[in-house]
Amino acid sequence: MTAPRKVRFNASNSYNANFAGRTALYRLFTSDGALLYVGITCNLDQRLAKHTLEKLWWHQVARMTVEWRATRAEALQAEEIAEREEHPRFCDTRRLGGGWTRHARRSDPALQQQILDTADELRKAVLEGRFQAGELLRERRVAEAYGISIAMTRSALGVLTQERLVGSVTNGFLVRPLG
Incomplete structure (x- = not known):
């Protein structure tokens, strides 16, 4: 990253x-x-x-x-x-x-791969407990920490939302309890 x-x-x-x-x-x-x-x-x-x-x-x-x-x-x-x-x-x-x-948005495969790579890193952080259940992940803070755009952060966290590791709330994404 x-x-x-x-x-x-x-x-x-x-x-x-x-x-x-x-x-x-x-x-x-x-x-x-x-x-x-x-x-x-x-x-x-x-x-x-x-x-x-x-x-x-x-x-x-x-x-x-x-x-x-x-x-x-x-x-x-x-x-x-x-x-x-x-x-x-x-x-x-x-x-x-x-x-x-x-x-007409032009999709760049390298950006799509970076979204997936970021989702992998975020998933690992959740599964390893670096993000605790109930912790609020704010898009801007995550974007700054990973050196990516807010839109890319939102997409990566969207992957984790589909996997039910986080849930979308009004002011960010909430880490769900594991298990």
Whole structure:
């Protein structure tokens, strides 16, 4: 498992405040420079916070670049060109006629395997008693401890939920008694 690390971008001072009314085209890269994702937003803080919760690949992000466009239409066009020509590893939107979009998640077998590997590690921790019956596992804490995204943590804990080792509750996952 990768060593835990936090990737945090605080765009409020350097980006959002200086570019009110404009749209950002942003690119997210791995530490070795591979392009993970291209997106657009008018509020980087909000979008990046959402990515930390929803993107299985978020833990791979090491660097971000931002280009500001005068209009959303200009940013959309630049995003489409970037997706077509730069081939990001993950691409959430495919443009349809009339400006509508639909989400098409691209599944990466390596990420799916990492979810299963994390589930294996969590299962072992439960079975060995490192997580006690009745203990509340909070997604963010588990994600930070294992150096993975919250979405990936949720998926791994979902595997344990199906195995009835943990149960989903409002504020996390509760370790069930063994036996």
